[in-house]
Amino acid sequence: MRPSDLELEIVEATTASHPIMQEKHGEIQVSTFAKKNKDQMDQFVSIEHADLVVEDLTAFEELAGHITSELKKLLTISKGKICIVGLGNHWMTADALGPRIIQKLQQQYTFLQQERVILLQPGVSLQSGMETTHYVKAIVESMKPSVVLAFDSLRAATQSRLCRFVQMTNAGIQPGSGILSKRQELHFRTLGVPVIAIGVPTVVSTLDVTHQQLDYALQHFLNRLEAKGTKNPLASVAYWQAEDKDLSSLAHVFGEWARMSTEERKQFIFENAGHTDRIVTPTNIHEWIERWSDLFVSVLLDVLAQPAPS
Structure with missing residues (x-):
């Protein structure tokens, strides 16, 4: 497709x-x-x-x-x-x-x-x-x-x-x-x-939405870890921003998933969804x-x- x-x-x-x-x-x-x-x-x-x-x-x-x-x-x-x-x-x-x-x-x-x-x-x-x-x-x-x-x-x-x-x-x-x-x-x-x-x-396809939201969640989690040492991590601007960061540092939490590339995560989701996709608006x-x-x-x-x- x-x-x-x-x-x-x-x-x-x-x-x-x-x-x-x-x-x-x-x-x-x-x-x-x-x-x-x-x-x-x-x-x-x-x-x-x-x-x-x-x-x-x-x-x-x-x-x-x-x-x-x-x-x-x-x-x-x-x-x-x-x-x-x-x-x-x-x-x-x-x-x-x-x-x-x-x-x-x-x-x-x-x-x-x-x-x-x-x-x-x-x-x-x-x-x-x-x-x-x-x-x-x-x-x-x-x-x-x-x-x-x-x-x-x-x-x-x-x-x-x-x-x-x-x-x-x-x-x-x-x-x-x-x-x-x-x-x-x-x-x-x-x-x-x-x-x-x-x-x-x-x-947009549900496959694209799913992997983007998961990527956002991982980026969000990484920002939170990086902001942990700040005075108020919940008030940190970085905590709320989704950026294109290297997620491999989260491998100890999320395992192989954090080491995958965006396309690999997308393919993984597609395969585990029974090779189906939907279009949403x-x-x-x-x-x-x-x-x-x-x-x-x-x-x-x-x-x-x-x-x-x-």
């Missing part, structure tokens, strides 16, 4: 050399990097707000500004039609980001350049009986847009990034890749036009989907709105 839909997490988990440029804007971090894919360079932009909460409208406004700026950089085509595709299953809340964006754009359609914008909600193959790529390709061949913007819900490998992270790329997207339901990719190779994919992680995912879909509609109206009449 692909560990994550977030390319930044995959790069962080490998030893491959991909220079990552990072900029900090208050609480928002913007990361950009490129990966060679056959004969082209794929560009990736990640925008993250680690402390984002669904009620923080000010933070969402700040995110919208950064997303608009980065999208304009990726959207280099200034002429021709733009096909906006909302991928996902609107009956499944965690997977409904793409469909909700299209539904809300349809309500705002008069504010768009209608002769230039194509809105498409293909659903999933279980609903339509067609591969999503075949559906989109048929529209592309008929309507001949210059570029496709594809929005989708993604899978994260890190629980803390759920609904607090945006990925944008010109590398296209492979629907369902994060949950072992791989479909044909939406890409220049399959559609014949550039594809910009934008997504927010809304699900935040309990307030409906609120997150509504907030993010509102944000993306605002961004698209800004990027694609009709010029004001003179």
